[in-house]
Amino acid sequence: MTLTTALGARRRKWDGAVPPLLRPLVRAYLLGYASAVAPRLLTLLLQHLTRRRTAADSPKRNGHHNAQSFPDSLLAILRGGLDPRRFPAFCAAVVGGSTLLELPLRAAFNKLAGSLSNVARIRLSRWFASFIAAWLGLRLLQSKQSAGFTEPAPVRPDSHLDAGRQESRYAGRTLDLTLFAFTRALDVIVGELWTRRKAHRLASQRWTRLEDAISRLVDPAVFAVSSGLIMWTWIYNPSRLPRAYNKWIGSAAAVDPRLIEALQRCRSGELQYARDTGQGRLLGAMCDDYGWPRHWGDPAVSVPFPCEVVHMGCGPSCEVHAVSRFARSFRWAMATYLPLSLLLAVRSPNRRGLIKALFSAARSSAFLGAFITLFYYGVCLARTRVGPHILGKHVEARQRIDGGVCVGAGCFLCGWSILLEKAGRRKDMALFVAPRALATLLPRRYDLSRQWLETAVFAASTAVVFTCVLENKARVRGVLGSVLGSVLEP
Structure with a gap:
């Protein structure tokens, strides 16, 4: 029995009683419920275990409230x-809407567009069914x-309305979802055009x-450009990134926030070299915390700041700092990737699976370590090794380098660490960071x-992806194509 046959037989055991037309709806709901609830349940469980351990270490602490709140929190999440x-x-x-609407729309196209080929009518009915369902689905989420x-x-003084009941609503809560669908649709369209061109050539x-x-390089390039844009935003405009994303990048970068603030002030002009603008503090x-001469931190005296300030205690050598960064980042990443890889290896506990898990964790950790190292290097x-020889060593050039050129160089280089990952992983990671x-x-x-406008973009993009999945599942790359293919099939 092949793997596909076995999986199909296993699925029929639980959804065999569901009418074929409703199976995609049921699968989608259960998959969405699991993806929405499971992470919150895991977080709640970890918090509960941490509280119990803390209560055990401190017997005087009253844990009755935590014990009572756990079932309530669990029920609230469910x-x-x-x-x-x-x-x-x-x-x-x-x-479910795209599946249920397809048949009546196909019948309508058979009557209204009889001159079109059967294949064209099927594609149009699938596209419009998915478009309508996606429009209504996103509107439901936006409500x-x-x-x-x-x-x-704001309420005018002469208004007789209750000020407490007035409010302004803004859109954008579903923007990440829309951009995810848009990038996937763009990948489908460009990929299909490129595949046809390749076949013809x-x-x-x-x-x-x-x-x-x-x-071969389009996926690494997409990842590199996307990562560079994200890192630039993290340095200069972090409010444009989700809070969790900001926190994770800050944890991985392990940088002194005062250094980030100094780079921001250099770009805004608030901090200027060879001028006393009150930024020396x-x-x-x-400098006091790291044991350096205090004048290193005074832009009126030090033009520019020594690169050792960027190294944050690793000495004056940029290369030694790069090696040190890689080693620390590799260890930090292994603490995350190794447990996950070992957890996946438990499914087939043998020596080969263990070795594969170790290599997989080491490869992903090397990628992340190289990402951080390339950014800093x-x-x-830009600041020391190459930039001054191209842009000059005068005050204006130093201001321009620390006002954006050095960060731009780091943003340009860091994403190319994706070349350390396997080709299959590159496309998934590129499509993850692009939106x-x-x-x-x-x-x-x-x-x-x-x-x-956002709703229309989402609906049109989803319609493209769904139509492609139903006709050529392999064209929708990565895990998404496999998941949608299994959900949408009868």
């Missing part, structure tokens, strides 16, 4: 997933108000090495009157 305006219902509406996207509206024996290199305090290249990079270019909140 009930929250059933809210009709949350992610599980959204998944069911999009997937739930969020505290971050509402605020009290190969048939005519005109496929070149340059085109082959482009095929910022890095002056950092890019900064050093997050696009989000840095758009406002996190915008006027509610323009929400229809």
Whole structure:
């Protein structure tokens, strides 16, 4: 029995009683519920275990409230997933709606567009069914108000309305989801066009090495550009990134926040070299903490700051600092990747699986370590090794380097560490960071009157992806294609 046959038989055991037309809806709802509830349940469990351990270490502490609140919190999470305006219902509406609407739309196209081929009518019915379902599904998700996207509206003194009931609502809560769908649709369209071009060029024996290199480098390039944009935003405009994303990058980068603030002030012009603008205290305090001469942190005296300040205690050598960064980042990443890899290896506990898990964790840790190292070394290249020889060593050049050029160099280099990962992982990671990079270019909140445009982009993008999955599942790359293919099949 093949793996596909075994998986199919296993699925029929639990959804065999469901009518074929409703199976995609049921699968989508259960998958959405699991993805929405499982992470919150895991977090709650870890918090509960931590509290119990703390209570055991401190017998005087009253743990009765925590013991009572755990079942209540558990029930609240399970009930929250059933809210009709949350992610599980959204998944069911999009997937189930596209399935249920396809047949009546196909019948309508058979009557109204009889001159079209049967294949064209099927594609049109699938696209419009998915478009309508995605539009309604996203509107359902957008109907739930969020505290971050509402605020009290200003009330005129002569107004007789209750000021407490007035509020301004903003759109943007579903922007990340829309950008995810948009990048996936763009990947499908560009990938299909490129595949047809390649087939035509190969048939005519005109496929070149340059085109082959482009095929292999497009995913690393997308990741590098996206990562660079995200890192630039993290340095200069962190409010455009989600809070959890900011926190994770800060933890991985392990940088003194005073150094980040100094770079921000250099770019804004608040901190200027060879001029006393009252900024000496910022890095002056950092110099005191690290045992450096205090004048290193005074921009009126030190033009520029010594690169040792960027190294944060690793000595004056940029190369030694790079090696040290890689070693520390590799250890930090292994603490995350190794347990996950070993957990996956438990499914087939043998020596080969263990070795594979170790190599997988080491490879991913090397990628992340190289990412962080290349960012810092890019900064050093621009500040010390290469930048001054190209842009000059005068005050204006130093200001320009620390005002953005050095960070830009780090952002340009860091993402190319993706070449250390396997080709299969590169495409998944590129498609993961691309929508997050696009989000840095758009406002996190915008006027509610323009929400229809976001909804239209999401609906059209989802329609493209769903139509492609039903006709050529392999064209939707990565894990998403496999998941949607298994959900949408009868």
